[in-house]
Amino acid sequence: MPSEAQHHVAVEADVAVIGAGPAGLFAVFECGMLRMKCVVIDTLEAIGGQCAALYPEKPIFDIPAHPAIAGAALIERLAEQAAPFAPIYLLGRRVDALAEQPDGSFRLQTSKGEVVRARAVIVAAGAGAFGPNxxxxxxxxxxxxxxxxxxxxxxxxxxxxxxxxxxxxxxxxxxxxxxxxxxxxxxxxxxxxxxxxxxxxxxxxxxxxxxxxxxxxxxxxxxxxxxxxxxxxxxxxxxxxxxxxxxxxxxxxxxxxGLSMELGPIADWGLGLERSHIAVAPATCMTNIAGIHAVGDIATYPGKLKLILQGFSEAAMAAHAIHPRIFPGEALHFEYSTSKGVPA
The missing domain is CATH 3.50.50.60 (FAD/NAD(P)-binding domain)
Known part of the structure; x- marks a missing residue:
């Protein structure tokens, strides 16, 4: 089971991932492959986002190598894939505030009192914060x-x-x-x-x-x-x-x-919004604020397709774009996972 941080404590990570849906979970894996530690924050009490909340038993037909896979099964596989990198999960709370610090890092405040400090942020919040009616x-x-x-x-x-x-x-x-x-x-x-x-x-x-x-x-x-x-x-x-x-x-x-969905506090963070979506650069998924990236359904750019597989691709691009921020001056030589394996 994912580990949760205690209430009212400071949490340190390289990357704060906002949203524990498919794109957010895969971002943990991609960051982990580049030796970056993640904390994951989501408003729901369990990981999975809309996959888990809306259609856990429904088959999804457009995931590569899976002719059909249920939403819940997909989330289980993604969590298993992310597990070697020991992400910290803060579930059942939203990010109420996000502010850039003088040193270029970010301070996030959750609705349950945790203070998260991260060098970069990936917003993978789907349609925004959502909860049950x-x-x-x-x-x-x-x-x-x-x-x-x-x-x-x-x-x-x-x-x-x-x-x-x-x-x-x-x-x-x-x-x-x-x-x-x-x-x-x-x-x-x-x-x-x-x-x-x-x-x-x-x-x-x-x-x-x-x-x-x-x-x-x-x-x-x-x-x-x-x-x-x-x-x-x-x-x-x-x-x-x-x-x-x-x-x-x-x-x-x-x-x-059903679920009530809204951008919530995200709308107040100064990000470039287009019709309740966050505009990003296609090659890096970076927003108008350096160090903050957006992936998955909440991100928009010309030619965007709202597919889970596109969210996976965006997670990989965001992780690679963040790497120089976490390891300044260190050259990143692209390697296939078949060659490098999963880093310890």
């Missing part, structure tokens, strides 16, 4: 704190034998209902109307599973309340628009109401 339920914070209410699933096995209520009508809700039906004690899907916004094929599979009694469908219901004590969930209370209530025994509520 939370249902308006009483005592929600207490159940979130214990993990009884979740907005993403990092480990499927944690829900084995549990009574799970899934709320939502999109791909995430349907995908997880199908994924958990064979290991959870009970899966109940709550949606306000019979029509789902997910892929028709997976909706058909869910409906067939419901007919076989493998999944319970609570339609047309909405979340109305949570019952339990000290953050331990006992029941999820549902209600129709007519006020008819239903209590469903539950250990966990998975609420999939």
């Amino acid at each position: 939370r249902p308006p339920l009483n005592d929600l914070d207490a159940f979130e704190a214990t993990g009884a209410v979740r907005y993403m699933v990092s480990r499927r096995e944690e829900l084995r034998g549990k009574r799970v209520v899934i709320a939502g009508g999109g791909d995430s809700a349907v995908d997880w209902a199908l994924s958990l039906k064979d290991i959870a004690a009970r899966v109940t899907v709550v949606h306000r109307r019979p029509k789902f916004r997910a892929a028709p094929e997976t909706v058909a599979q869910m409906e067939a599973a419901a007919e076989r009694g493998e999944i319970d469908l609570a339609i047309p219901y909405q979340l109305h309340g949570l019952e339990g004590k000290d953050g331990v969930l006992d029941h999820v209370v549902l209600a129709t628009l007519k006020g008819e209530e239903r209590r469903v025994p539950a250990d966990h509520l998975l609420a999939f109401f």
Whole structure:
């Protein structure tokens, strides 16, 4: 598992990577291959960005050498690839402030109080900071704190034998209902109307599973309340628009109401923005501020393609462009990984 730094401490690294999605994780590898140490900061509680939050079970078809790979599996492989370089992960917090220091380094302040000092920054924040749309339920914070209410699933096995209520009508809700039906004690899907916004094929599979009694469908219901004590969930209370209530025994509520996305504090850092994206130089992915680079979906330049594989390429270019900043005066002789291996 990725190691996390303690709260309210100073963290030193060569490169601060903002965003733990595919491009950010591959940036850790590319920096590591050039002997640069990384700290990775992300607003979500787990690595993976949108891959993990939105489509962990969905196959991705345009990753080289993988005719098809699920989003969660891709993140696992990227984390494994980055692991030899021991990145520091600061998860579940955003970067509230970024300021250049007199010596040319950068000081980053997180929402949980850490101060990060780095010689360079790679912004790999996807569409910006994003978090879940939370249902308006009483005592929600207490159940979130214990993990009884979740907005993403990092480990499927944690829900084995549990009574799970899934709320939502999109791909995430349907995908997880199908994924958990064979290991959870009970899966109940709550949606306000019979029509789902997910892929028709997976909706058909869910409906067939419901007919076989493998999944319970609570339609047309909405979340109305949570019952339990000290953050331990006992029941999820549902209600129709007519006020008819239903209590469903539950250990966990998975609420999939989409993500709210915004640039957040990034918009105040003085970077050259173009329609909520950061403009960069194509050859180096450097922004208008020397030492700050942007890769992945948040970066823009003429001819940009919003593909994961392009984010990988940008991560490599940014790492090589940063190297002279970390090792001034040291010549960088390009070597293939087949020749140099993975540095210790």
